[in-house]
Amino acid sequence: MGDEIKGRVKWTGGTQFIGRIDGDNCAVILGDGGISPMRLLLMSVAGCTAYDVVMILQKMREPIENLEVEISGERREEHPRIYRKVHIHYRIYGDVNEEKARRAIELSQDKYCSASAHVKLSGAELTYSFEVVRG
Template sequence: MDFYLKEGGMRVNFPYDELDISGNEDYGFRPFQLMVASVAGCSASVFRKILDKKRIDIDDLKISADVERNADEANKIEAIHLHFSVKGAHLDREKLEKSMAIAKKNCSMIRSIEDSVKITETLEIINLSEI
């Protein structure tokens, strides 16, 4: 990847689009937002692949991320909490929780930062068969 100087930050070009990065949200994504998005996106992607392999059908997946930062240490990310909301019919909590645990072990972004950032996860099931 090549990063180029632009007003207020940096830009990187990809075959599908470009990405602006800046410490100021007026000029692009803030670096910590990209870190959290990488963790959530990787986790979601791996989780979905596991569900597909296990033939667990879901209708929707949403991940909310809460971030704890330390202002005394350059706003270092101390913790990321991922809350998975899974919607579908006849969902089994135990199978979903096992799939989340496998996803966490196989998400390259989580594995890259797990020794310096506390990663926690919770699961909410919206079971359409009970609505």
Template structure:
């Protein structure tokens, strides 16, 4: 697996996956105070949720459970000092389907 991240300006970057998907990320406020995309740490949190939700759905489908929906709501705390790593991540899964145990 490969990826590439290119600095554009200020605190704005463009990330490209090895499969060719691109996304803008950054923390520099632009017009109307909005950032150009999610921050790198937001992407880490989203990626954590995506990997976890993928695994939950995959495991349930492998067990022949009739999954109709899966949402993972994430809430994280970060260290107050640099490097501002995650100190806690809480994941709440809401899985819907037929006859799930």
């Protein structure tokens, strides 16, 4: 059985809420003045896979200098308005071997990234592309 994660969302008036996961140092503003929950879901997927790719490439001893992950999603028109398509583009900086970059992304998407797995399990088509930007 996995670790239980607890958090809370508190209404601050109007259409604004503040969310916090116990033990984390930051809070998230949802709604007015903040980010929508569905946009936060996209950011979660991007953050999850970015973490994986950096850690995997470092473990492979590849000279990664930076990473940017761009993500886009299309939602269904009908409720619930879940994502039907998500695309992730990885921009990897450094003299990184392209095959190892591809392998790191595949490992993230097929094995490690729990957030991507949730999106795929909801039926969304998840695609990705990447580029290596050298010096």
